[in-house]
Amino acid sequence: MERVSGIPSPPAGNAGDALNFEVQTNTHQNFKKTENEMDESGDHPRLILHDFLPLSTCKELEFIHKSCSTVGYRPKVFSTTLSHLIATNSAHLIIPFVSIRERLRDKAEEFFGCEYELFVEFTGLISWSKGASIGWHSDDNRSYLKQRHFAAVCYLNNHGEDFEGGLFQFQDGKPATIAPMAGDVLMYSADSRNIHSVDEITDGERLTLTLWFSRDKSYDEDAKLINLLSQNLSTTLYDESASYLPLPAPSNMYWFVTEEDSGFDIRWARIHILGFTFCLLDYKKYDFILDPSCDFSEQLVKPLWLARVDEILDTEFVNCLHALQVVQFYWWKASELQTGNIATEAKNIIRLSVSLLENNNRLEEKLLGDHQLSEAVFHNVSRHKNVQCSFVWDDFSAAIAAWKDYTLRLRVELFASLANWRKHQSVFSLTSMDIH
Ligand SMILES: O=C(O)CCC(=O)C(=O)O
Numbered sequence: 001m002e003r004v005s006g007i008p009s010p011p012a013g014n015a016g017d018a019l020n021f022e023v024q025t026n027t028h029q030n031f032k033k034t035e036n037e038m039d040e041s042g043d044h045p046r047l048i049l050h051d052f053l054p055l056s057t058c059k060e061l062e063f064i065h066k067s068c069s070t071v072g073y074r075p076k077v078f079s080t081t082l083s084h085l086i087a088t089n090s091a092h093l094i095i096p097f098v099s100i101r102e103r104l105r106d107k108a109e110e111f112f113g114c115e116y117e118l119f120v121e122f123t124g125l126i127s128w129s130k131g132a133s134i135g136w137h138s139d140d141n142r143s144y145l146k147q148r149h150f151a152a153v154c155y156l157n158n159h160g161e162d163f164e165g166g167l168f169q170f171q172d173g174k175p176a177t178i179a180p181m182a183g184d185v186l187m188y189s190a191d192s193r194n195i196h197s198v199d200e201i202t203d204g205e206r207l208t209l210t211l212w213f214s215r216d217k218s219y220d221e222d223a224k225l226i227n228l229l230s231q232n233l234s235t236t237l238y239d240e241s242a243s244y245l246p247l248p249a250p251s252n253m254y255w256f257v258t259e260e261d262s263g264f265d266i267r268w269a270r271i272h273i274l275g276f277t278f279c280l281l282d283y284k285k286y287d288f289i290l291d292p293s294c295d296f297s298e299q300l301v302k303p304l305w306l307a308r309v310d311e312i313l314d315t316e317f318v319n320c321l322h323a324l325q326v327v328q329f330y331w332w333k334a335s336e337l338q339t340g341n342i343a344t345e346a347k348n349i350i351r352l353s354v355s356l357l358e359n360n361n362r363l364e365e366k367l368l369g370d371h372q373l374s375e376a377v378f379h380n381v382s383r384h385k386n387v388q389c390s391f392v393w394d395d396f397s398a399a400i401a402a403w404k405d406y407t408l409r410l411r412v413e414l415f416a417s418l419a420n421w422r423k424h425q426s427v428f429s430l431t432s433m434d435i436h
């Protein structure tokens with residue numbers, strides 16, 4: 001198949017990006033090698049690329065993961081696959097991955113000497129929470145994984161800052177240990193020349209974008225994605241029924257289970273650690289009493305509101321994923337969205353009544369359970385305090401509008417790309433000239 005060329009690679013490592021929410025106080029920066037590293041013996045085909053992804057891209061992918069992930073394939077692991085994004089009506093969120101996949105595949109082909117031979121077999125955001133680890137293995141070590149020839153692991157956050165533990169170890173050859181740092185990429189052949197492990201995460205959440213490449217075209221992820229897009233995407237871009245809004249997967253996919261058999265809904269947990277709560281009832285029906293026999297998770301796919309402490313924002317979200325995406329978007333873009341208003345009495349804020357507060361607490365107890373449990377899994381005090389201190393509802397309202405613009409912009413790009421993707425049976429980035 002003819003390879004369709006995309007836009008040139010963006011420059012890597014714009015660490016000073018003024019749009020970044022946080023000042024990058026990377027304590028490891030001083031120790032970081034600027035040269036890329038590889039095994040010189042050639043016995044262990046592997047490569048480390050420092051600062052391959054801009055930090056702004058890492059933040060965008062973090063936003064996507066924290067808005068869309070489900071519980072993963074192993075305990076204490078969360079994942080966001082591209083097919084999951086399509087299946088939950090967030091297909092436009094695959095757009096930020098497109099040029100990264102191309103750059104990584106080109107780099108892998110160049111380094112491993114197989115130009116125009118590789119197909120992306122899998123793309124996913126994967127995060128590991130406290131207690132997760134993996135012992136010595138090669139990535140092709142199961143009969144159903146033999147098609148995996150090369151891996152690319154992109155680190156999206158920092159060891160020692162966002163999480164503790166989680167060092168990557170190679171059993172043989174150099175380098176032996178890799179401390180994940182946002183923007184760095186590790187590539188290696190998936191066979192037994194690169195047996196590796198990941199140490200247990202002891203605090204925080206370790207986030208990667210992980211890709212595998214195959215020489216076998218029948219495992220090409222692009223064909224599967226194009227097929228799914230064709231089945232799932234509504235035919236019109238501007239649809240009256242707000243077709244850009246996310247649709248949750250079955251609720252068990254968001255249920256985190258602990259060894260002690262208690263658990264919580266990860267969507268609720270993720271907004272809880274940012275100081276929000278879902279308010280599931282129409283706040284106008286103050287005397288509504290919850291039916292104790294109802295399926296509480298089902299409530300999260302119905303319209304709901306967002307609250308902080310005893311204040312509720314008078315804006316309806318179609319379901320919890322819609323609200324979660326906006327909260328995570330606000331968290332991602334907070335510094336850009338500051339309106340400068342210090343209004344304590346914003347006009348679209350309503351105080352929660354005692355009865356509604358009680359009902360909400362009962363729901364929260366069912367779906368979030370013990371606060372300490374979800375905080376232990378997701379919380380990272382140092383990263384969250386900036387937003388907590390300076391929260392203003394007006395800034396949050398600005399985030400709702402900015403989230404919609406962002407979503408619609410990606411949808412325009414997706415719809416413009418899709419015909420070309422179908423034609424070439426390949427997912428690739430178009431130049432801006434092709435789009436406009
Ligand atoms: O996240 C990493 O550093 C590597 C993970 C890994 O070994 C795997 O997913 O097979």
Ligand SMILES: [Fe+2]
Binds near residue numbers: 137138139196
């Ligand atoms: Fe692995």
